[in-house]
Amino acid sequence: MTTLLAADETGTGAILLWVVLPYVVLAVFVLGHVWRYRYDKFGWTTRSSQLYERRLLRIGSPLFHFGILVVLLGHIGGLLIPESWTEAAGISEDAYHVSAVVLGTIAGIATVGGLAILIYRRRTVGPVFSATTRNDKAMYVSLTVTIGLGLAATVAANIVGGGYNYRETISPWFRSIFYFQPDPDLMSESPVLFQLHAISALLLFAFWPFTRLVHMLTAPLGYLTRPYIVYRSRDTRLGARPPRRGWERTGV
């Protein structure tokens, strides 16, 4: 009922963008991954092109991946941790802002530089380009637009406006989605570049389970703890063919 009432005040557009879209994206992201994992384990791979070309990849890929990992950590810190918590820990908004901008600038330059090298490589190295599917191209566009808008929003806010405290609008909105108390007004107030960045990111997340980006979800952290040599019994699953219904093995 509250959301219906809010619709009168905030406008249908805001509701659609900042309430409906996030939940649709969340559902597609989660269910999409479940579906993909269930039906396309064979297609779940990085589809590495290092075999074709390694000189450019050697610079571009670590640059991009480590950059985007730091960016991801920054987003988690900025979006999930409430401002009140950092203040309680004795970190003032100014100090937070300065460290976020410094770290974000380094990570942002690495990410964009790496991405530029990777895109250049993908377009100019013949074998890599011919192994690029339409899906890949769409993914690259979506990813580049999202990163570009995010960077543009930060740069614009910091150069023109002396910084925008997204932790008073965007972050509470982001968290409100997960409390199931979405507050679209918070988002409507934010600068347009931040809004565009959020929308393109949402679209990227909706597309995510259907691209090669799924490899992120199976980052092999288990490698740090598992034994080196894996033994598996033939009995658990023979061949590539799943047993027919009613013919499954009983536990031995």
Add this chain to the structure above:
Amino acid sequence: MPRGEAAIGRVMAQMAMVMNLDKCIGCHTCSVTCKQAWTNRTGVEYVWFNNVETRPGQGYPRRYEDQDTWRGGWELNKRGRLALKAGGRFKKLITIFSNPVLPSIDDYYEPWTYDYETLTNAPLQEHTPVARPKSLISGKDMKIAWSANWDDSLGGSSDHGDKDVLLNQVSEKIKLEFEQTFMFYLPRICEHCLNPSCAASCPSGAIYKRAEDGIVLVDQDRCRGWRMCVTGCPYKKVYFNHRTGKAEKCTFCFPRVEVGLPTVCSETCVGRLRYIGLVLYDADRVLEAASTPDETGLYEAQRKVFLDPYDPEVVAAAERADIPRDWIEAAQRSPIHALINTYKVALPLHPEYRTLPMVWYIPPLSPVVDAVRDTGQDAEDHRNLFAAVDALRIPVDYLAQLFTAGDPVPVDAVLHRLAAMRAYMRDINLGREPNDTIPRTVGMTGEQLYDMYRLLALAKYDERYVIPPAHAEQAHELEELATECALDYEGGPGMGGSGPFGETSGGAAPIAVENYRALRDRQTSDTPATPTDKATRVNLLNWDGKGRPPGLFPPGEDEEKGAGS
């Protein structure tokens, strides 16, 4: 038999192979049949699960044995503990975005096909049309510069021989003088190691060793294409499928072995030089053996890991480990056990990689025999042969680099035994009294030499391949026994070539159907890179000469008009 020093630990069975290099004529039949069976698909055009190298030579991929460059296998770290040469778990994860020592396609070779269509549909012209080579990587015209066996039979020459990794290690001063040249063929498949460094390198844990028969396999559903296994394998026998983005490797033809058939490479071997059988080993001793401080001790250490299948204690321990009775009997009849431990003529390939490989080789006596014959001496006389083995340091040192980490003593012993067998059997074949001093000089009995002769020279099919099938109670689910409809799987007969997320996404097709389909697909399409006009192309390599597959000739005028006869 060496045993009794320690209690028997976990007994495991390992399917293993021995190749008798004296018999290899380098015909590449094993490679070709293996390729037709397993790697005739897109993305693995450059892949040869089985390849035959000329030694001395660079091998495939080029100079793969240079572990200073490729960092494959294991090494002992400063504390004497076994560690991956390319770096441990943490280093693997840090370098996961760009593997620093992954061979590129140029280190293998750029695969190609020919533009056969031009031959049939080129317009009338002054010059004969030619089928130009087209790259299967980029789809463009290319210049053929290398392949999996480009230096085939050129091994001994100075043009190719000096690029051999091992020759550089043997001695700085060895010049490949014309009169010193020698060469032999070395067929290679995955070693299905007891201590596989590819499996240890896999971040996803997708490569596993089958508990029943020790075959090392890649789980295609769990592989995420991190490419660390390619680096980890010192033999470079794990390959990256550049279309599916998954690692692939020799499977020891497990669908065949499970039903008691030898692998495709063995079955089709013209020289009948391959032996397949079981070895029982103590899994608890593997790590200790792989950590042997001295590299030259690794051969003996690995032999000590194997268990004597006739020992009642071993049999009892194997039964406790749920190894079926017929498997234990097969291990007793195993030609592998005989060649490795009874006759001691088989040696492991590069034990210094510390992976405890399980495809062993009987080193070739032929360079020695040829050298003796060329001097005009009797090449079958054991005194001449023994003297020649000792005198011909180059082949022996070279073989030692391949098989015993550089220690010539075991190689000498093997070559002496092989020479003794020749000399001893010649007397018998010529109807003379067998000379019993010959077997004694190599520490064997006449009967043992005769049995060895039977196994090596007569090499009956059922003695070469002692493969106990997997069990009947599991038969319903084995891959090659089509007790279910062969097309009865998800996606069914109408399975298309491409899933929604690029090439070959979706579930993996059952192997038997996949091969059949792959062959049929390739008969009707061979456009480089991405097939566009499947219906009108025919691959001449796959054409069996019978009939006229559609697309072999351009449509005639009659057909075009639809007139017909």
